[in-house]
Amino acid sequence: MKRIFIALLFVFFAGSAHAACVNKFVARTEGGTKQVVTLLTGKLTFQEATAIADTAVFEWVDDKGKPIARQFGKVKVVRPMPVGCDGKASGVILIVTFGSSAPPTKKMNVKIDASTTVEFEQSQ
Numbered sequence: 001m002k003r004i005f006i007a008l009l010f011v012f013f014a015g016s017a018h019a020a021c022v023n024k025f026v027a028r029t030e031g032g033t034k035q036v037v038t039l040l041t042g043k044l045t046f047q048e049a050t051a052i053a054d055t056a057v058f059e060w061v062d063d064k065g066k067p068i069a070r071q072f073g074k075v076k077v078v079r080p081m082p083v084g085c086d087g088k089a090s091g092v093i094l095i096v097t098f099g100s101s102a103p104p105t106k107k108m109n110v111k112i113d114a115s116t117t118v119e120f121e122q123s124q
Helices: 001-014 044-051
Strands: 025-031 034-039 060-061 068-070 076-081 092-100 108-114 116-122
Touching: 034 116, 044 076, 044 092, 068 092
Parallel strands: 025 116
Antiparallel strands: 025 034, 034 092, 060 068, 060 108, 076 092, 108 116
C-alpha cells in the first residue's frame, strides 16, 4: 500500500512540476476515529516544516475558520517537494493525523498557525 501511494505521489509531481502552487491532500481513516492526512504544500519549505513540527498544532477548519478537528499526535515531515508557493523554491510533504470520524472530501482548510490557513484540494 505504501509503495503504491509513493508511486502515485511521483506521478502527481511529474505532471505538476511546473505548476505555480500546489496544495493537495490524500486522506485515509484509521481506527474509525482518526483521519490520517498527507498534505502536499508549497506554503511551507521543508526547513520551515521541520522547525514547527514539534510545536505546531494544526487544525482542520471550515470555510469560516470554525474548528472541525485538531491535530492528534505529532506532525510528520516526510520530504521536500519541488513546487513552492509565494516565491518559495520548494515545498514539503507532511502527514498529520486529525481526531475526526468524518473524512475530508474535495477540499479541506488547514490552519497551520494563527495567521496561516491553507486551502487544500483532494488529490485524485
